[in-house]
Amino acid sequence: MRTEDRTGASLPAAPGGGPARPAALPLLPTLESAWPALCAVVAGLCLWLWAGAIGDVNPRQINDIGLASVLPGRVLFALILLSVSFCVLLHRRPLNIPVAALHLGILIFMLYGMTSFIEEVPRFAVSWRHAGVADYLVQHGRVDPKIDAYFNWPGFFALAALFTKLTGYKNPISLAADAPIYFNLLYLGAVAMIIRSATSDARVVWLGCWIFFISNWVGQDYFSPQALSYFIHLVILGLLLTWFRRERYRSADGDVAESALLPSGTGWQRVGLLAVAIILFASIVPSHQLTPFATVGSVIALVVFRRTTARGLYVLMLVLLVTWLSFAAVDYLSGHIARLTSDVGNVSGNTTANVSERLTGSPDHLFVIRIRLVMTAGLWGLALLGVTRRLGRGHRDLTFALLAMAPFPLLGLQGYGGEMLLRVYLFSLPFVAFFVASLFYPSLTSRSSWTTTGLASLVSIALLGSFLFARYGNEKVNQFTGQELQVVDRLYKIAPKGALLVAGSVNVPWRSQGYNDYRYLTLTKVAADEGQSLPRLADLLTAMRRPRDGCAFVLLSRSQKTYTDLLGIWPPGTLSRLEQQIFSSPLFSRVYSSDDAAIFRLDKSVKGAPDDPSKPDVARSNSPVDCRR
Amino acid sequence: MTRRSLTWPAAILLSTAAVSVITYAGIWPSARPVVAVPFLVLCPGLAWARLLRVDNEVNTVMLGVALSLAIDTIVSTALLYAHQPSVQVNLGALVAITVGGLLADPDLRQLQFLRRPLPERGVAT
Numbered sequence: 001m002r003t004e005d006r007t008g009a010s011l012p013a014a015p016g017g018g019p020a021r022p023a024a025l026p027l028l029p030t031l032e033s034a035w036p037a038l039c040a041v042v043a044g045l046c047l048w049l050w051a052g053a054i055g056d057v058n059p060r061q062i063n064d065i066g067l068a069s070v071l072p073g074r075v076l077f078a079l080i081l082l083s084v085s086f087c088v089l090l091h092r093r094p095l096n097i098p099v100a101a102l103h104l105g106i107l108i109f110m111l112y113g114m115t116s117f118i119e120e121v122p123r124f125a126v127s128w129r130h131a132g133v134a135d136y137l138v139q140h141g142r143v144d145p146k147i148d149a150y151f152n153w154p155g156f157f158a159l160a161a162l163f164t165k166l167t168g169y170k171n172p173i174s175l176a177a178d179a180p181i182y183f184n185l186l187y188l189g190a191v192a193m194i195i196r197s198a199t200s201d202a203r204v205v206w207l208g209c210w211i212f213f214i215s216n217w218v219g220q221d222y223f224s225p226q227a228l229s230y231f232i233h234l235v236i237l238g239l240l241l242t243w244f245r246r247e248r249y250r251s252a253d254g255d256v257a258e259s260a261l262l263p264s265g266t267g268w269q270r271v272g273l274l275a276v277a278i279i280l281f282a283s284i285v286p287s288h289q290l291t292p293f294a295t296v297g298s299v300i301a302l303v304v305f306r307r308t309t310a311r312g313l314y315v316l317m318l319v320l321l322v323t324w325l326s327f328a329a330v331d332y333l334s335g336h337i338a339r340l341t342s343d344v345g346n347v348s349g350n351t352t353a354n355v356s357e358r359l360t361g362s363p364d365h366l367f368v369i370r371i372r373l374v375m376t377a378g379l380w381g382l383a384l385l386g387v388t389r390r391l392g393r394g395h396r397d398l399t400f401a402l403l404a405m406a407p408f409p410l411l412g413l414q415g416y417g418g419e420m421l422l423r424v425y426l427f428s429l430p431f432v433a434f435f436v437a438s439l440f441y442p443s444l445t446s447r448s449s450w451t452t453t454g455l456a457s458l459v460s461i462a463l464l465g466s467f468l469f470a471r472y473g474n475e476k477v478n479q480f481t482g483q484e485l486q487v488v489d490r491l492y493k494i495a496p497k498g499a500l501l502v503a504g505s506v507n508v509p510w511r512s513q514g515y516n517d518y519r520y521l522t523l524t525k526v527a528a529d530e531g532q533s534l535p536r537l538a539d540l541l542t543a544m545r546r547p548r549d550g551c552a553f554v555l556l557s558r559s560q561k562t563y564t565d566l567l568g569i570w571p572p573g574t575l576s577r578l579e580q581q582i583f584s585s586p587l588f589s590r591v592y593s594s595d596d597a598a599i600f601r602l603d604k605s606v607k608g609a610p611d612d613p614s615k616p617d618v619a620r621s622n623s624p625v626d627c628r629r
Numbered sequence: 630m631t632r633r634s635l636t637w638p639a640a641i642l643l644s645t646a647a648v649s650v651i652t653y654a655g656i657w658p659s660a661r662p663v664v665a666v667p668f669l670v671l672c673p674g675l676a677w678a679r680l681l682r683v684d685n686e687v688n689t690v691m692l693g694v695a696l697s698l699a700i701d702t703i704v705s706t707a708l709l710y711a712h713q714p715s716v717q718v719n720l721g722a723l724v725a726i727t728v729g730g731l732l733a734d735p736d737l738r739q740l741q742f743l744r745r746p747l748p749e750r751g752v753a754t
Contacts, residue, residue, distance in 0.1 A: 143709050
């Protein structure tokens with residue numbers, strides 16, 4: 001039995017059989033009808049405020065707490081106003097979907113596009129490396145699995161190479177700057193599809209999406225295989241939850257899963273949808289090491305607990321996965337199998353590597369890490385409250401609870417370089433976000449009271465505030481300057497192919513060209529190989545002299561020093577002191593420098609000659625240095 | 630199954646034709662990103678996702694985008710392993726997949742070969 005509320009929305013009957021209460025307190029009729037339009041105008045105003053202020057940010061003033069340290073008040077005000085406008089929009093039923101979508105679109109643009117407007121060049125050293133792998137495929141047109149792990153899972157890079165060739169860009173890095181905006185827009189559709197499979201309450205669907213985007217601080221949406229594979233993973237789960245869900249329930253208060261509203265598909269439609277799921281999975285198997293395991297784990301959880309009718313799908317998925325590992329990735333696995341399997345079952349060790357070992361760095365950085373931990377725990381706590389409220393209203397969301405927990409066994413497989421907990425958080429986030437949204441609107445008949453709107457606004461603002469610290473807390477490290485990039489470009493022009501290139505740490509925007517044309521080394525690895533806690537000039541010299549012929553260069557830059565200082569890898573100033581020693585040493589000539597970076601060449605012919613303070617920058621031209629001198 | 634709007638097939642066909650002309654004829658290099666990105670992100674998957682006749686347009690587009698990116702990935706990876714990295718071969722394979730999806734659409738088949746509208750049928754989704 002359904003009733004109409006004052007706004008014309010169709011409401012289900014209340015559990016007691018009587019008509020449901022009106023959704024909102026009555027407002028002035030004219031104001032009420034203009035409500036969505038007003039919210040849309042406010043959202044537009046927020047974007048205008050944000051766009052006017054974001055250009056004033058000076059990225060060089062970012063300190064150890066990250067981007068939040070330099071954001072103007074107008075940007076923060078715009079974000080808060082947008083949050084309030086969105087929560088107020090949810091208050092009125094029926095929800096105006098286009099205006100809600102507009103809010104989400106603007107939020108994604110503002111939150112994830114920030115750095116594109118502030119920073120001079122694409123951020124994240126790994127993005128540059130990924131661009132280099134794709135560039136290698138563009139230049140050579142073949143996969144060499146002996147190079148490194150990327151070439152054993154080249155799917156994403158092959159796609160990036162295809163985009164590069166078809167668009168005519170010079171280098172795949174051109175795709176990287178705005179990648180987070182595009183990936184998050186893709187996630188919006190997939191997350192909405194997932195949440196709609198659990199409820200027909202539009203408020204929960206859109207608030208769930210909102211919570212997802214203001215809580216996705218892990219930053220795995222840059223130009224990377226993880227970003228694309230995550231989208232495909234979400235669509236596979238959305239597809240299974242929408243068309244292959246076992247239970248088609250209607251709860252006591254009349255809420256039904258969106259999928260339950262759909263008539264059953266024809267046999268051929270189901271075959272087609274299954275084929276789509278398999279094709280989607282087949283694309284992530286050669287693209288990413290971890291995501292296929294998360295997908296299979298989630299599907300197995302659904303099958304074991306009888307939550308899906310696609311019972312045989314996981315078998316096909318496992319066949320695809322094992323086939324790839326046995327044939328295409330065998331070059332990598334054969335050399336690393338001991339290292340990969342050593343962490344299996346070591347849940348405690350892997351968790352330690354993911355939490356306590358990351359609690360290092362400058363005091364401000366420790367503050368950022370604590371915000372991340374508190375935010376994560378807080379979000380999971382809110383989700384738990386949401387589960388409780390839903391249970392109280394007669395909703396047993398076992399499917400979503402399972403999918404929120406399904407990624408956790410991954411912690412028993414590997415530490416994943418200390419990042420597994422981040423990935424677990426990411427894979428469970430859509431389901432956690434649904435439960436957090438359910439805390440405010442636990443069922444279809446829940447009233448949209450102003451108290452609820454106020455609480456939702458407060459939680460939203462608190463999460464947004466934490467997000468700015470949690471996501472952009474490492475921005476001092478992650479950003480690169482135009483001058484750094486200029487020096488890296490010069491390095492590739494003057495270093496002959498085959499040369500040894502040494503950097504202070506991994507945080508360098510290099511390898512986007514000549515990915516396999518040079519030998520790359522970092523001082524962090526040199527020190528670790530020598531068993532030293534600090535880098536020493538003697539160890540550097542030994543490492544650089546190891547190749548008997550060819551050139552050897554050292555590249556030191558602002559972002560490398562920030563990386564080792566802020567993350568507490570070495571005591572602050574260590575890399576700057578080493579740079580001074582290199583500059584003073586007669587064994588090195590400075591070949592190029594700018595305010596933010598310098599290149600030094602090791603002169604192998606010199607055997608401990610005295611320092612020559614008048615050393616000029618040697619390489620003024622772009623031609624490669626002759627290392628036989 | 631009712632007859633559906635032909636807007637999407639027309640858009641897919643137009644995008645496929647545009648990217649083919651620009652790539653094979655090598656003209657308008659500055660327009661390549663604007664033409665190539667929508668084709669890669671939408672066309673190969675959407676041409677086939679429409680055949681599934683799922684409940685609504687948003688879900689169809691979502692499946693279409695995911696399927697497009699998956700097909701692009703699988704085709705480009707397979708061609709790399711087959712030592713066929715040329716962009717022309719890559720695009721040829723994707724155009725063939727896209728056109729295959731359009732040709733498999735009963736609505737379009739009716740238009741092309743029988744030139745009469747489809748009879749009204751019940752909703753099958």
